[in-house]
Amino acid sequence: MSCSINLKKVSLKNSSKEVFRNLTLDVSHEEKVAIVGANGSGKSSLLKIVAGLIKQEEGELFLFHNEMKSLKDFNKYRSDIGYLPQEVSDHFLCPSVIEDVMFALRAKGILKDEAYKKAISILEELGILHLENRNIYDLSGGEQKIVALAGILITKPKILLLDEPTNALDEDAEKRIIKILNNIKKSMIIVSHHKSFIESLTPSIYTLSKDGLNKQN
Amino acid sequence: MSKFNASILLVSAFLYSIFISFNTFEFIYLLPIVFMIYCEYKNVLRILKKLLFLNFFIVMIFIVLLIQDTLEEALNIYIRTNMIILFNLLLFSNSSGYDIVRALNELRFPKKLVSSVYFTLKMIQTLSDEFKKIKQTLKIRGFHASTSIFAYETYGNLFGHIFVKSIKKANAMEDSFKLRGFHGRIYLINNSKLSVYDLVLIFLVCMLFVKYIVW
Numbered sequence: 486m487s488c489s490i491n492l493k494k495v496s497l498k499n500s501s502k503e504v505f506r507n508l509t510l511d512v513s514h515e516e517k518v519a520i521v522g523a524n525g526s527g528k529s530s531l532l533k534i535v536a537g538l539i540k541q542e543e544g545e546l547f548l549f550h551n552e553m554k555s556l557k558d559f560n561k562y563r564s565d566i567g568y569l570p571q572e573v574s575d576h577f578l579c580p581s582v583i584e585d586v587m588f589a590l591r592a593k594g595i596l597k598d599e600a601y602k603k604a605i606s607i608l609e610e611l612g613i614l615h616l617e618n619r620n621i622y623d624l625s626g627g628e629q630k631i632v633a634l635a636g637i638l639i640t641k642p643k644i645l646l647l648d649e650p651t652n653a654l655d656e657d658a659e660k661r662i663i664k665i666l667n668n669i670k671k672s673m674i675i676v677s678h679h680k681s682f683i684e685s686l687t688p689s690i691y692t693l694s695k696d697g698l699n700k701q702n
Numbered sequence: 703m704s705k706f707n708a709s710i711l712l713v714s715a716f717l718y719s720i721f722i723s724f725n726t727f728e729f730i731y732l733l734p735i736v737f738m739i740y741c742e743y744k745n746v747l748r749i750l751k752k753l754l755f756l757n758f759f760i761v762m763i764f765i766v767l768l769i770q771d772t773l774e775e776a777l778n779i780y781i782r783t784n785m786i787i788l789f790n791l792l793l794f795s796n797s798s799g800y801d802i803v804r805a806l807n808e809l810r811f812p813k814k815l816v817s818s819v820y821f822t823l824k825m826i827q828t829l830s831d832e833f834k835k836i837k838q839t840l841k842i843r844g845f846h847a848s849t850s851i852f853a854y855e856t857y858g859n860l861f862g863h864i865f866v867k868s869i870k871k872a873n874a875m876e877d878s879f880k881l882r883g884f885h886g887r888i889y890l891i892n893n894s895k896l897s898v899y900d901l902v903l904i905f906l907v908c909m910l911f912v913k914y915i916v917w
Contacts, residue, residue, distance in 0.1 A: 538877050568881050574828070575874035579888050580800040580820065589882050591889035601891075620800065622827065636882070 489514055489644055489672035490535060495544030497530055504530060508544070508697040512644075517666075517673040519683035521701075522693035528676040529571060531693065532646045535674060536568040548644070564593070567637035569630070571648040574622070576633045582608070582616045582624070585632065589640045607635045611665055627658025634665065645673040651682050705741060708805035710900040711793045714907045719786045721910050727781050730913065734906040735785060738792035741899060749791045756787055799823040804890055813887035820888055825871065832867050836860055 489512050496506040504527035512518050522528050533539045534546065537559025546553045548562050559566070570576055579585040583604055590600035608614045613631050616624065621632060630650060637645070650666070651659045663685050666673070677683050683690055691698040718734055725731070739746055760783050767776035794802075803820045840856070847853060878884070 533877075536881060538880065563881070563883060566881070570874065570877070572874060575871065576878050576882075578878060578882060578884060579890065580803065581891070584888075584890055588884075588889055592883040592885060597889075597891075600889075620798065 489516075489549060490674070491545075491547040491550075492535070493545040493547075495534065495541045495546065497527055497534065497539075498542045499530075503695065505693060505695055505697055506543075508693075510691070510698055512672050512674060515670045515672060517675065517687035517689065519675045519677060519687050519690045520693050520698070521677065521680070521683065521690060526693045526695075528693055529648050532568065532648050532674060532676055535644075536566055536646050537562075538568075564589070564640045565643045566646065567640070567642035567644065568646045569633055569637060569648060569650055571652060573626075573629045573633045576636065577621050577629075580620060580622075582613075582619050582621055582632050585621055586635045586639055589636060593640075603639055604635075607639050611635050611638075612661070625658075627654045627661065630654065630658070630662060631665065634662075638669070643671060645669065645671050647673065647675045647677075649677055650675065651677060651679050705897060705899045706793070706797075706903065707894050707896055707900045708797060708801035709808045709894070710896065710904055711797065712802060712805040712809065714903050715790050715793050717907050717911070718789050721907075721914070722782050722786050722789075725914065727778055727785075731785065731910060734903065734910070735789050735792065737902060737906055738789065742792050742795055745795045749788070749795050752791055753784065753788050757784070760784060760787075799827070804892075804894070807890045808892045808894065816890075817886065817888045821875065825868065828871055829864055829868055832864060836863060 490510070491512075492508055492510040495508040497504040497508075504525075508531070510518070520528050520531065530539065534541050535548075537553065537556050540556055548559075548565075551558075551562075553559055577585050578588050583601070586604040586608060587597075587600040590603060591597065595603075605614065605617070608617060611631055611634065613628065613635065616628060616632065621629065624632065634650075647666075651662055654662065659679070659682060663682065666675075666686055673687075675683060675686060690701045692701060714734070722731060742749065760780060763783070764776050764780040767779055800820070800823065803816060803823065806819060807816045840860075845853075845856060
């Protein structure tokens with residue numbers, strides 16, 4: 486099975502301390518990997534490294550067997566990487582649901598009508614078509630997460646990076662997210678504190694600590 | 703939800719403000735305001751409260767003008783300022799800031815201006831939400847406004863917190879720009895329609911210009 490993401494002996498430091506070192510991880514095609522760890526262990530930073538938002542201190546990162554030597558190298562793979570931030574309101578770039586879901590396609594130069602059709606179909610697929618014309622900022626936390634996910638999935642990324650996708654959601658919203666994510670066949674790295682949530686998604690669970698990743702049995 | 707088309711509101715606000723700024727007061731100029739009061743009668747009290755609050759500042763201008771000029775001139779400017787502010791408050795009382803972004807987009811303003819206004823509004827909303835949260839926290843934790851050093855330190859911390867938060871938010875937005883392929887414009891769908899209210903409003907505002915030219 487070909488690997489979508491390879492991290493080899495990656496280390497990260499922030500201004501005052503070492504966050505983690507010697508982190509090695511391989512994520513295969515359509516494999517789901519979950520990462521847990523204490524607060525401040527660098528889970529979100531790790532996702533940002535894979536998304537090409539920050540650069541690791543040491544080590545190598547490969548996407549689809551191509552080494553990412555600088556942040557510029559990620560530009561080629563932008564539409565292959567879908568990143569859902571922890572604070573989902575930061576993700577939105579348009580005022581209404583349909584406009585935001587269409588955004589990535591319109592930015593790629595796809596015509597309005599075609600982008601609209603695709604956005605409607607993804608909203609339908611995720612069961613949120615009724616939110617089409619709603620103001621994004623009036624939606625509940627759970628609805629916002631699913632809308633953000635729709636905005637990511639519309640470009641058909643090969644890799645999904647999800648930072649606390651069920652953070653501050655109620656049980657129903659969490660179940661909806663689990664159902665959606667279980668139906669998505671893509672390489673995924675999921676960072677979460679919710680044990681039951683990640684266990685319902687994947688058996689590949691790693692704990693992040695200063696010394697890197699340890700697979701849980 | 704507003705009865706009016708956002709573009710009509712924006713154009714009416716601009717035309718009426720310009721017209722009133724350059725003309726001396728006449729009762730007929732109150733016609734668009736009367737129409738708007740009729741349309742927004744449920745919110746009139748709330749709007750008048752806002753106007754009353756803003757009058758603290760307008761009265762200052764009135765006093766300065768009174769000292770420098772005649773009572774008639776000061777009164778004229780005082781009334782016209784109130785008319786412009788009241789009309790604008792009535793126009794935008796029911797619309798969210800994002801309606802203005804939509805209006806700018808419909809009126810074919812430059813794309814970069816539209817997206818800049820949108821992100822400015824988004825930032826204002828985020829920071830005002832943050833400010834509300836901090837105010838609540840201060841209340842819950844027993845803080846009382848006073849003139850002590852401690853109170854001023856707390857205010858300093860509060861503004862510092864908002865400043866740091868705004869930088870963090872700006873960085874998070876920048877990340878979103880990179881990840882989602884933003885290159886200077888947002889894409890909005892123009893699907894708003896004109897209602898009878900829009901037509902009456904723009905007619906009344908335009909009539910002021912016609913009246914000025916004819917008489």
